[in-house]
């Protein structure tokens with residue numbers, strides 16, 4: 295059995311100071327205005343991998359359009375994805391839609407037991423604890439990025455936090471810390487203290503209400519803890535993307551279930567790591583990219599046309615290099631080189647399933663991947679109707 299060095303009495307004192315601090319300093323956030331589990335669940339899913347500041351406008355727009363579980367369950371997945379556009383990690387949007395449908399079929403209510411909540415799509419142990427404690431006042435523990443750092447410092451825990459032993463000791467402290475009488479406030483206080491005071495690089499120990507209980511502070515090692523995660527450098531990959539034009543319309547295709555970006559629209563794109571990225575540099579702001587230097591680029595342009603033809607069974611003629619984006623997806627650093635091309639083909643025979651020719655004026659009606667939207671906006675500006 296792994297244990298920490300806090301007595302029950304010391305934890306009582308620590309909790310009292312923490313709650314008194316929270317009553318004075320708590321952040322005002324839109325999802326804290328009520329104990330509605332729907333709002334709390336929505337905010338917690340949006341906050342996964344995303345900052346509070348980025349989430350607030352999405353949360354408000356989403357709630358205005360889908361104010362409750364029943365309305366969300368009846369919505370088209372495409373509409374849910376469209377409102378999610380730009381937040382990234384789209385499996386979260388598909389999961390909330392599936393969860394809403396599941397819960398409505400089961401009577402339209404969230405369970406209050408964390409053991410039942412974790413059975414729902416997209417809800418892990420932390421999110422279950424957050425919903426159970428914030429909405430239903432269940433004394434369920436939480437461990438997420440901010441609280442994990444705070445607990446590690448309170449304990450002066452000097453092991454990597456990702457190991458099974460570390461996770462066990464952090465969850466154990468979280469379970470001992472949560473207040474039996476004000477569990478929601480206590481967990482929110484821990485999150486606020488972690489994000490506002492016990493910050494990663496420069497903890498503000500002089501403003502910390504639990505300083506005298508903090509083992510790292512007492513040992514003077516708070517700046518060294520928790521141990522930095524070993525970062526694996528992202529793998530560089532190159533994707534090519536073709537804005538394929540026929541007259542004034544462009545070919546869009548929709549990613550299918552099981553594909554990355556499932557349900558979203560995009561321009562045909564594929565991975566090709568043979569193309570030298572530095573031949574097609576990032577577009578300088580407001581500066582159009584000139585047609586490539588023939589001697590230098592021509593062999594690569596025809597290689598791209600041939601690759602497209604092999605992959606999608608349609609001949610194209612590249613017209614110009616439009617833009618190059620750099621973006622990160624999970625562990626990949628993607629360089630996305632986008633071209634405009636023309637074709638006489640009416641459709642692509644393979645490599646994409648749902649496809650349609652679409653005028654730029656209709657782009658706003660489609661949910662795009664983030665880079666797909668940036669390219670769509672660029673085409674809308676360069677092809678005004």
Ligand code: SF4
Nearest residue numbers: 492499502508511516
């Ligand atoms: S004393 Fe400093 S390191 Fe310890 S919990 Fe407070 S802010 Fe974090």
